[in-house]
Amino acid sequence: MWSSLQTLIPTVSSVVVFVVSAKFLSPADFGLFGLASSLVITVAALTPVAFGEALVQRKSLTKAHTDSVFWLTFGFGVLCFLPFVLFATPLATAMGDVAIAAILPVLALRIPFDLAAAVPNAMIVRSMKFRLIALRTAVATIISVIICLSMLFAGYGYWALVGSQVAASIVACAMAYWVAGWKPGIALKWSALRDLFSYGVFASGNRMLATIKLDHLVLGIFGGTVMLGLFFFAQRLYNMLTQLVGGALSSVTLTLLSSMQDDQEKTAQAFGIASFVSAAVSMPMFCGLAITAPDLLDLLLDDKWADATFVLQAFCVAGVLAGIGVVQASLIQSQGKARWWFYYQLAQQCCAVFVILAMYRFGLATLMVALMAKSVLLWPVSVVMTARLLGRSPWHYLAGFKVPVAATLAMTIGMLAVPLVLPDLTQVARLASQLAVGGSIYVLLILHLSRDRITQLRRYLPKKEKTAS
Known part of the structure; x- marks a missing residue:
């Protein structure tokens, strides 16, 4: 906390x-x-x-x-x-x-x-x-x-x-x-x-x-500086949101998992809890931002930042993966396998530079599509590394995210349906309605589908000691 x-x-x-x-x-x-x-x-x-x-x-x-x-x-x-x-x-x-x-x-x-x-x-x-x-x-x-x-x-x-x-x-x-x-x-x-x-x-x-x-x-x-400015603007907003999810977990999970690195069962249990929390927060946050980005940026900023909308939406794809990746990084490094994560990050960086050099001349929108495709294609490597340390198959590891994925999909459908059902809403009303509908659907589904996981989480919350009468 x-x-x-x-x-x-x-x-x-x-x-x-x-x-x-x-x-x-x-x-x-x-x-x-x-x-x-x-x-x-x-x-x-x-x-x-x-x-x-x-x-x-x-x-x-x-x-x-x-x-x-x-x-x-x-x-x-x-x-x-x-x-x-x-x-x-x-x-x-x-x-x-x-x-x-x-x-x-x-x-x-x-x-x-x-x-x-x-x-x-x-x-x-x-x-x-x-x-x-x-x-x-x-x-x-x-x-x-x-x-x-x-x-x-x-x-x-x-x-x-x-x-x-x-x-x-x-x-x-x-x-x-x-x-x-x-x-x-x-x-x-x-x-x-x-x-x-x-x-x-x-x-x-x-x-x-x-x-x-x-x-x-x-x-x-x-x-040029204008293209970089739009990219930097959207990436900085993406980094702030990623830090909001990952920053709270990374330092805690690295320290905690390092302290129990000799106990694989406890490590797997702690990692499972942290992964669920990270996915349950990052998936709806970035999917919701991708949907509402046009209205949100239009309300908060002036027209000179209009071209940053699609860039931000593209970064939301990376945000979903980054929310999960921060816990993966803590597990891999806590088990003394820092070199694994190093080579993975090196591959990501080298491929990003190659994509920029090959695609910048086609415009920022095309470049962002290529960069996000690169991130998605390389992400399974981190899944394999994580599953190996847990002693599980990659499919068994990924199955742990099925509830946040299902709840996020339902939330996305609900948010996209708002302007179709209510086409005459003002921009502010549309944004507020989408957030209210999407948030309600997600919370209700995650509470219903994750009852066992939430019960498990509650056992780890500190309890106030009762004073003797």
Whole structure:
């Protein structure tokens, strides 16, 4: 529950900032910021920040492990920041837009602060102090939102997005140390790093592939900032919703499944519960968004974002898979198979770059169809990996999603029927009716068809102790 709150706070805040900034900024502005951000994130993704996850996954931990990881990550952070200061203009020229030269050194301040927080964040997650994580996130989010909105209304344009991101990283780093109560020592022991090397390298690779923005770089360079701006706009909204579902589960399930990795029966049971919850939330959310996206974007934004509607609908296909994939990733990595997920993510990234290079000239709509087809065709690989770790057949694993799938299909039919049955509704009334009809159908069906699963879930909820009379 605390992990959900930790995810909900920045997601809701991001939606507010997102809608407000879309009023002040153009697709080209979003594209310019997206191009600079993609380069910074790509470089940051090459760092060993995920050695923090190795601290969470490892059964026994010493001070030498934490100190060594701190100096490793912080050292990489400083080294990765310096090129953005020294070579900002050549980098901007090579990317085809010299306007980002001023943005790069400022935005790159995120890198050393994010890496300096890797160890204290791992200590908090390892102890499962998710209430404190939520507190850290809330403070950092509130400060970044205030800075962003203030700069937007003051007329600073895309610099508002830059300032808010840097401020969020600085505050989150400071809060992580305060919440964790941890301080680094001066020792750097190679033997301690060797203990974490195998898992840490592949976990860093997974983090790299999950956060690297090669698709943005390629699309921005070849397709231009306007096409990238529309893509970035829709993908950011998709990422916020994915984080709302996956962010709450990923840190909890990785820690929990790591703690029971020697007990396959308990691991399978915990994984089944997490998978059901993730699918039961992500499937109706993204299907509902795909249906209502035209009315929703038309009401919230102006005409300059009209071309983003189909892009967002296409991302909803990936959202359904991503909601399930976040739990798959936790299982695979918790069982020490980080390299499996790394190679899967690598295949996804390489294929995405290939599709962009082959299809960008045919327009953004055609490109999105090709990208989603790629994601669907590669997804069975993750199913096979998951089923193997569970000791089940892929069909047995997929059968666990039949109830959310059935309820979502019924919800979709109900939502699509609203404008056919009531064609004279206003745009607002149509949107409200579709959400009400779809939500009612889904909730009733999921409660009816999943009675046994819900009963099982209720057994794990904490109960208040009765006081003695």
